[in-house]
Amino acid sequence: MPRNDTRRPRPAWWFPEYAPVGVDLGSPAAVAAYDRNQGTDSAADDALLDRLGVTEGTRLVDLACGTGSLVVQAARRGAEAHGVDVSEEMLKYAQARAERCEVEPHWHQAGFLDYAHPHDAPADVVTTGSALHQLPDFWKQQALRNAAAMLRPGGTFYLRDVIFSFPPEAADTHLGRWIESAGRAEGEGFTRADFEAHVREEFSTYTWIMEGLLERAGFAIVSHDSVSPTHAEYLCRVAK
Ligand SMILES: C[S@@+](CC[C@H](N)C(=O)[O-])C[C@H]1O[C@@H](n2cnc3c(N)ncnc32)[C@H](O)[C@@H]1O
Structure with missing residues (x-):
């Protein structure tokens, strides 16, 4: 699994993107439970790949x-698929999944901020799900600029995450409803305490902030769906 060759050098003021933030997803037990907790579904992944025109x-x-x-x-x-993640445990699990399915995607232990995609092989599609909230907004902007730089002109960017569309004055109500409805019993999924930690310690932001960040990174927003007051997806094209 390539490590250092795909990372940018980092100055001393760089965000520590390899340090865990919020809910612990890096331990072997958390990784083994992740797919069940998250509801990972290969049919849903296929539907998304169809929408994004991945062939x-x-x-x-x-x-x-x-x-x-x-x-x-x-x-x-048959896509040339690259998976990028800071977590060695996640990548080991991902690699084992690929071996079971007899495919050989490219795995890179790297972050949103320091993954350096080769300029001579730009991507057609860049995706990210349930993760950009790990970065504060300043760093989200840097991450989105890095994503835009990986894409060929006209390439597609897809983002899905916890992104808030409720009015700020109704935050208590909507966050309370989300935590109440999404939390599962211990051993059956992410718990109420996990969602509380997400709000307290991670960096989910508002749709109007995200839209400014996307546009300033050089993306044109093709479609946006706030699927709930707490979750949204964006389909974008890089305008180069
Ligand atoms: C909630 S999981 C989402 C995984 C997957 N994208 C999905 O939709 O199920 C968050 C992932 O983000 C990774 N992560 C956290 N910070 C990161 C960063 N700065 N750069 C790259 N990956 C990061 C974690 O290791 C973890 O695998």
Whole structure:
């Protein structure tokens, strides 16, 4: 698994993107439970890949790929698929999934900020799900600029995450409803305490902030769906 060759050098003021933030997803037990807790679903991954037009030969980079389901499904349809994640445990799990499915995607232990995609092989599609909130907003902007720089002109960027569309004055109500409805019993999924830690310690932001960040990174927003007051997805094209 390539490590140092795909990372940028980092100055002393760089965000510590390899340090865990919020809910612990890096331990072997957390990684083994992740797919069940998150509801990872290869059929949903296939539906997304269809929407994004990923076919044989498409070069796709999934940033913060986690257990690698989307990357493996992309590789199974013949895409040149790259999975990028800071977590060695996640990448080991993802690699084992790929071996079971007899595909060989490219795995990179690297972050949103320091992953350096080769300029002579730009991506057609860059995706990221449930992870950009790990960065504060200043660093989200840097991460989005890095994602835009990986893409060929007209290439596609897809973002799905916890992104708030409720009015700020209704934050208590909406966050309370989300935590109440999403939390599961211990051993059956992410718990109420996990969602509380997400709000307290991670960096989810508002849709209008995200839209400014996307546009300033050089993306044109093609479509946006706030699927709930706490979750949203964006489909973008890089305008180069
Ligand atoms: C909630 S999981 C999402 C995994 C997958 N994208 C999904 O949709 O299921 C968050 C992932 O982000 C990774 N991560 C956290 N900070 C990161 C960073 N700065 N750069 C790349 N990956 C990061 C974690 O290791 C973890 O695998």
